[in-house]
Amino acid sequence: MEADGAIEFLDVVARQGDGTLVTRRARTLVLAAGLEPVLPDGIVSDERVWHSEELLAKLPTLRDPRRFVVVGAGQSAAEVAGHLHGAFPAAEVCAVFAKYGYTPADDSSFANRIFDSEAVDHFYTAPDEVKERLRAYHASTNYSVVDLELIDELYRRHYQEKVQGKERLRIFNASRLAGVENDSSGLRVTVEFLPTGERTPLEADVLVYATGYRPTDPLTLLGETGGLCERLPGGGVRLGRDYRIATSPELRCGIYVQGASEHTHGLTSTLLSNTAVRVGEIAASLTDHLRTPRLPPACDRWCSAQGAGLLAPGPARRHGVLRRRARRRGRRSGRLRAGRRLLRGEHRPGAGRPAAGRAAGAGDVGRVRRRQPPPVPRPHPGQDLRLPAHGSARRRLHRPARPGGRAHAHHHPRPTTG
Structure with a gap:
């Protein structure tokens, strides 16, 4: 439980074969209660x-x-x-x-299409009266x-x-x-x-x-947590297409059902022939939810208010983001300019830096000076200095290719001063 009452984890109490109770904490739970x-x-x-x-x-x-x-x-x-x-x-x-x-x-070819994954999609989106009609038509399967x-x-x-x-x-x-x-x-x-x-x-x-x-009601295994799960007007559990149970907003854990879904997904619920497909869909949904960043409840409320037009992004925060982006672009452009000068043979030691002994003027007070790129060694005669595509500060010095052989790249340490 979080401070605002949101449930992020579930404690699952299980009885082992020797009778001892074991408690495990989980963020996601898959219920396969069977029949x-x-x-x-x-x-x-x-x-x-x-x-x-x-x-x-x-x-x-x-x-x-x-x-x-x-x-x-x-x-x-x-x-x-x-x-x-x-x-x-x-x-x-x-x-x-x-x-x-x-x-x-009825195991004929056309009737067996009711168990296809595409038929599950059709059944899930169909109106309730159509679902009942299809179940009655193909009960003989x-x-x-x-x-x-x-x-x-x-x-x-x-x-x-x-x-x-x-x-x-x-x-x-x-x-x-x-x-x-x-x-x-x-x-x-x-x-x-x-x-x-x-x-x-x-x-x-x-x-x-x-x-x-008959399918076991999966909510009977959840105790008090079952009261936070939604049911359909007919009494069945409300499920998403990915077999995830619809819950109240304060329950943020993922609860999935393997089986007990005939009322929403069709006759494939109790058949082993479609078990692997259901497992794959549940695993894909679980992985997608894990990849989605989980914001604290306060952030969720702020984003909801902003989406409703009640709040606007803070100008100070937006200005700070833009300023940091400009600094990164400036550092990259400075390194690229230094590399181009080096390739043209225009490299001058200490270029871009104040002359020795120069006193700071009035215009320098409070100025934030951009960090200069590290000094780059002069290439030796016969060497080819190439810049990597990603613009890294490290340079790779490539020796000339041997006759009949391939060029070998070596990393040279950055020269030290003093």
Whole structure:
């Protein structure tokens, strides 16, 4: 915190693997909070009710399961059903979803253009109603869809078992869970077929909800600082095109979001295919802000008042700047004149200086005499004295080129007096 209340740094408190807390101070923060699993209202995961993200961690705890119930129609649900069907040959797997069948993912060439960087620019500048329309049009590229190869594989298994008369992979399409009872005696679910309302009770060992994920609200990680970040009318975080969060004026730190930007940047928010592009844009924005000079708050207020016409640049300060520029030009021109005289052979030791023994006159009182260039040694016969392009006080004396060879430049020390 500065004296006027501006926030220049953030203290980030992190918990390490051993439980100790570490505090790090930063001027810029990038939040990559990821996604969090979604369960239906009123459902809590336990040893029998899982979310699909817990599958691989909890599967080793099972002993001879007889039946699994998998809820969902997306890629995760289809993969869970296929994995359980292959990993437990003696168990029955019941897939329950409201669609009549799994929907294939739209990975066609034209549809995939929605993930291009140019499409992100178009989406960001589009009106809100256009953004919602585009998200609805192309939801089949990412949400509640399954790869066509996996759909064909599950159908092949289901059809083959149905022909053989031993159906382990059961498909409850156009259906929903009408009830879930989970007590000490076991887990019981009721599946309702939506077209007719017919209900089928099932006893299961595990109920797996493959009901997807939602982006984690990045502002929940900021504590009190989150109150200084702006939100859109719909509740989403207000982001710039460079994924920087819009904040109140007193918060001068840069806070960026990696992900959680579908409402402003489109469907690429949750996809790995565009992660590298987003990282590059964030890095470029961060670098640009670091290069920009950071003025103290008082200077910012002065510049703002000047831009509004309330203040004018001080004439004394402007005159001082011009005077310093004139002095620099005078020093450079003096060195150039001395070098030209030397090349013409007109160099005179002590030229431009008062004669010895000359007394200062009345006109010399209070005069600021310009510093004269240092004496330059006379060239030896056969030497070529050249001036560097940048007008430096040092001179390079070039010896004549050797026959068949190249000229070698040597730096000669400045002659000393006395």
